[in-house]
Amino acid sequence: MTARPLLALLIGAFSASALAQQYPTGWGPNPxxxxxxxxxxxxxxxxxxxxxxQGTRPTPAAGLTATAYGSGLDHPRWLYVLPNGDVLVAESNKPKNAPKEGGIKAKVQGMVQDKAGAGVESPNRITLLRGLKADGTAETKTVFAKDLNSPFGMVLVGNDLYIANADALWKFPYKTGETSLSGKGAKVMDLPAGINHHWTKNVIASPDGKKLYVTVGSNSNVADKGMEIEEGRAAIWEVDVASGKGRIFASGLRNPNGMAFHPQSKALWTAVNERDEIGNDLVPDYITSVKDGGFYGWPYSYYGQHVDERVKPQRPDLVAKAIVPDYAVGAHTASLGLAFYDGNLLPQYKNGALIGQHGSWNRKPHSGYKLVFVPFADGKPSGPPKDILTGFLSKDEHAYGRPVGVTVAKDGAILLADDVGNIVWRIAPAGK
Structure with a gap:
């Protein structure tokens, strides 16, 4: 090999290595x-x-400010912005009367949830925040809907507001500007429930409003109690708006939560919580584009075709089809929220992904507990993550807050639900 090709090879190898080092452990397109x-x-x-x-708040990135747009809430989990700018906040937690898992592991998990602030009774309510005062807070806060069953996802299609409860998808008539739902709801379809190891059900609409997409998480870590209880779970469902008929759109997704259509490519993306109990750095949560009919590995394999030996019997036929996710977002970060920034107030985030990371409970050191940004180019992730909002963990590692749902306000500010702080944070340019 001559000197020139060898030099080019060395420079290329160095550049690839330098690029890889820009990503934190467990992050990026090739973790x-x-x-x-x-x-x-x-x-x-x-x-x-x-x-x-008193007097504290999370730490925004340089040039930004964070204010408590809505406070005094009760376990706010998910957000949705109506066309008139009103913000809906799903205040929710796991269903109270759902069948409980038995065994020591389930008891330990219950204690973990209590200590982490997730053991509160579900308010089963949606609150509406309206307007913006000069200090960055909402002008009014009203009860929009109540007596629901662990509500999570919300989406408006025409004059119908769809709400995803833990056990069913419902729709309600909605009139622009109303501060509470006045019409009677109708059930669209039942959703897999039962023990509800993962109870959160999200819903979004396709850009043309003809289809709905609903997330249903698994009922276990890795099919611990067999695949019989996983029927219809670990999947994203597609529901035809006109007929109300549903089908599984993609499967093998352990616990998909956030969903969004990319503003340029129009592809459906989701944020997925991966499996536990095989190490500090396994398995990374991820965001990925979702293919119709795609299988993403759970429970038989992870991150493509890495076989999980704990699952018996194995399914090599399915593992062979497992799709590698697009972008890892760190192990055990509990990445729940996902939105693409399509506003103009914060142009540095245009078309990139906003990810709300709820935070780990089974990793040393902790991971997550922040709002991060992943840049996109040509509809794909194009670089390392950047922190937008941190400081949810104290120096002695107490959780003052835990990020969940994220969305973009009508004026272009970023809104983030904090279900431990009981606040909806508003992130905007400093001084505005």
Missing amino acids: ALPAPQASLIPTLNIAKAEPWP
Whole structure:
């Protein structure tokens, strides 16, 4: 090999290495995956939930400010902006009367949730925030809907507001500007429920409004109690608006939550929480474009065709079809919220992904607990993540807040639900 080609090869290798080093561990389009490390006792590292100390708030990136747009809420989980700018906040938690899992592991999980601030009773309510005061807070806060069953996703199609409860998809008549739902709801379809290991059900509409997409998480970590209880789960459903008929659009997605259509490519994307108990850095949560009929591995494999030996019997036929996700967002970060920035107030985030990371409870050190941004180019992730809002963990690792749903306000500000702080944060340019 001559000197010139060798030099070019070395420069190329160095450039590729430098690019790889820009990504944190477990992040990016090609994350390095360590060998699995199964243990009899799962890692427990719980950040105890505490209220925000007086006068404190999360830390925004340079040039930004964060204000409490809505406060005094009760476990706000998900957000939706109506066309007139009103903001709907789903205040929700796991269903109270759902069948409970037995065994020591389930008891430990319950204690973990209590300590992490997730053990509160579900308010089963949607609150409406309207307007903007000079100090960045909402002008009014009213009860929009109540007596629901662990509501989560919300979307308006025409004059129908769809709400995804833990056990069913409903629709309600909606009139522009009303501050509470006045019409009677109608059930569109039942959704897999039962024990509801993952109870959150999200819903969004296709850009043309003809289809709905509904997320249904798995009922276990890795099919621990067999695949019989996973019927229709670990999937995204497609529902035809005109007929109300549904079908599984994509499967093998352990716990999909956030969904969004990219503003340029119009492709459907989702944020997925991956499996636990095989190591600090396995398996990375991810965001990915979702293909019609696509299979993404759960429970038989992870991140493409990495076989999970814990699952019996195996399905090599399905593993062979498993699609590699587009972009890893860190192990155990509990990445729930997903939105693409399509506003003009913060042009540095245009067309990129906003990801609300609820935060880990089974990793040392902690991961997540922040709002991050992933740049996109030509409809695909194009670089390392950037922090937008941090500081949800104190120096002694208590959780003042936990990010969940994220969306873009009508004026272009970013809104983030904090279900431990009981606040909806508004992120905007400093001084505006």
